[in-house]
Amino acid sequence: MDEIKTKLVDILKDVTGLDNVGTDPDADLFKDGTLDSMATVEVLVTLQDTFGITVPVSEFDRSQWSSVNKIAQRVQELE
Amino acid sequence: MHNITPYSSPHYFIYLLILLLPIIIGLWFGKRFKIYDFFATIVILITAFFGGNMSQGISLIAYVLFEMLVVFGYLSYRKKHNSFGIFSLFVFLAIVPLIFVKLDPLINNPTISLFAFMGISYLTFKSVEIVMEMRDGVIKEIKPFEFMRFLLFFPTITSGPIDRFRRFQKDVLNAPSREEYIELLRSGVNKLMQGLLYKFIIGYIFGTLLLPRVTVMAMASRGQAPLGLSWYVLAYMYVYSMYLFFDFAGYSLFAVAISNFMGVKTPMNFNAPFKSKNIKDFWNRWHMTLSFWFRDFIYMRLTFTIIKHKWIKNRVAIANVSYFALFLIMGIWHGETWYYIVYGIFHALAMITNDAWLRYKRKHRKQIPSNKFTEAFAIFLTFNIVCFSFLIFSGFLNTLWFS
Numbered sequence: 001m002d003e004i005k006t007k008l009v010d011i012l013k014d015v016t017g018l019d020n021v022g023t024d025p026d027a028d029l030f031k032d033g034t035l036d037s038m039a040t041v042e043v044l045v046t047l048q049d050t051f052g053i054t055v056p057v058s059e060f061d062r063s064q065w066s067s068v069n070k071i072a073q074r075v076q077e078l079e
Numbered sequence: 080m081h082n083i084t085p086y087s088s089p090h091y092f093i094y095l096l097i098l099l100l101p102i103i104i105g106l107w108f109g110k111r112f113k114i115y116d117f118f119a120t121i122v123i124l125i126t127a128f129f130g131g132n133m134s135q136g137i138s139l140i141a142y143v144l145f146e147m148l149v150v151f152g153y154l155s156y157r158k159k160h161n162s163f164g165i166f167s168l169f170v171f172l173a174i175v176p177l178i179f180v181k182l183d184p185l186i187n188n189p190t191i192s193l194f195a196f197m198g199i200s201y202l203t204f205k206s207v208e209i210v211m212e213m214r215d216g217v218i219k220e221i222k223p224f225e226f227m228r229f230l231l232f233f234p235t236i237t238s239g240p241i242d243r244f245r246r247f248q249k250d251v252l253n254a255p256s257r258e259e260y261i262e263l264l265r266s267g268v269n270k271l272m273q274g275l276l277y278k279f280i281i282g283y284i285f286g287t288l289l290l291p292r293v294t295v296m297a298m299a300s301r302g303q304a305p306l307g308l309s310w311y312v313l314a315y316m317y318v319y320s321m322y323l324f325f326d327f328a329g330y331s332l333f334a335v336a337i338s339n340f341m342g343v344k345t346p347m348n349f350n351a352p353f354k355s356k357n358i359k360d361f362w363n364r365w366h367m368t369l370s371f372w373f374r375d376f377i378y379m380r381l382t383f384t385i386i387k388h389k390w391i392k393n394r395v396a397i398a399n400v401s402y403f404a405l406f407l408i409m410g411i412w413h414g415e416t417w418y419y420i421v422y423g424i425f426h427a428l429a430m431i432t433n434d435a436w437l438r439y440k441r442k443h444r445k446q447i448p449s450n451k452f453t454e455a456f457a458i459f460l461t462f463n464i465v466c467f468s469f470l471i472f473s474g475f476l477n478t479l480w481f482s
Contacts (some may be wrong), residue, residue, distance in 0.1 A: 038397070038401070046361060057375065
């Protein structure tokens with residue numbers, strides 16, 4: 001789980017260009033504007049490549065994918 | 080007899096509430112009466128579509144049967160196969176009736192608008208959503224009755240808000256608990272009152288009292304200013320924008336309120352859009368169920384495909400191409416006139432500019448002040464850009480220049 005989170009935070013930093021992503025793993029990434037639709041799609045594609053999981057766009061429910069902890073949880077379930 | 084547009088007059092609510100009474104009593108005791116729900120739907124559909132010469136009603140029936148063929152045809156295909164070509168074909172088939180209706184004014188051929196009825200767009204959004212989510216494998220099973228109930232849910236049938244199938248099912252498959260239902264009734268009453276204020280008082284003042292006056296004044300002074308753009312055109316812009324918001328937000332509040340009375344949490348369409356701090360913020364607050372539909376089913380899917388197939392490398396270019404696609408489609412959907420298309424392009428450019436500004440701001444975070452005044456300025460600027468886009472949307476410039 002920790003490994004997933006580390007990789008995930010790296011991905012989020014790469015995509016958003018922000019260094020402080022992940023300082024609060026429960027922060028809502030959509031509400032605070034870290035992720036917009038474009039960044040979300042980039043994260044999804046990168047997650048697919050990194051973890052070998054498939055996440056169709058309609059599986060992506062914003063309430064279930066809104067924080068570092070929640071995304072890591074979903075990735076672990078899908079892996 | 081003539082067709083009765085839902086929520087178009089205060090009287091409508093009296094009859095509607097009488098019709099809803101058995102549903103409300105049932106939900107109060109934790110029960111849904113399937114047969115009565117069906118009966119109520121038929122009553123509303125008859126008053127809305129069969130009151131006049133029945134052509135709308137016949138179109139509606141033909142449309143629903145056609146969409147059933149498309150959706151269940153794709154479902155049975157998808158259980159065995161999953162090709163992109165077939166999926167695209169079915170999405171295209173699902174929008175064919177809408178394409179015919181939208182092209183009609185362009186080619187002036189009354190015979191092809193066979194499918195025209197009030198609300199066809201909103202039903203089409205729902206059908207396309209279902210086909211797309213079947214392709215993604217998140218909708219695996221759907222019964223013909225469930226499809227019809229979702230499509231023909233009468234509080235939202237003519238103009239949305241656009242609900243999503245899986246969300247809707249969660250509500251209709253269960254009855255809310257007594258506490259939940261009391262909360263829904265309370266929020267429904269609040270929304271109904273707010274809607275009455277918005278649509279029949281504020282919307283009436285702007286749309287029925289003020290708008291015709293500024294229209295006459297702007298038309299009368301068009302010879303006195305370059306391109307006819309007198310100060311009255313500016314007045315028209317603000318009056319029209321206020322009318323558009325209060326009328327549509329009022330209607331949307333009715334639709335959500337009536338849904339709530341029926342134990343369904345139909346999503347809200349507006350969230351204080353004139354408080355938006357930038358144009359992106361605006362699209363997260365204005366006609367939300369439509370903009371989220373376009374975001375989820377056009378923008379995100381398009382960017383996903385572009386990135387996955389590496390068609391374009393540069394992420395800014397990907398975002399911009401997708402904005403253009405989204406807003407052009409939105410413009411075309413509104414209708415085949417130059418001003419709807421320009422409205423779409425205008426918003427695409429506004430989004431692209433906004434993104435560029437946000438990137439610049441991110442790089443120069445320390446040099447750019449951010450305080451109450453910059454925020455007030457941002458809201459003021461966004462408001463005016465939005466109102467200007469509504470002036471384009473209104474078609475008034477077309478009247479001003481070409482009639």
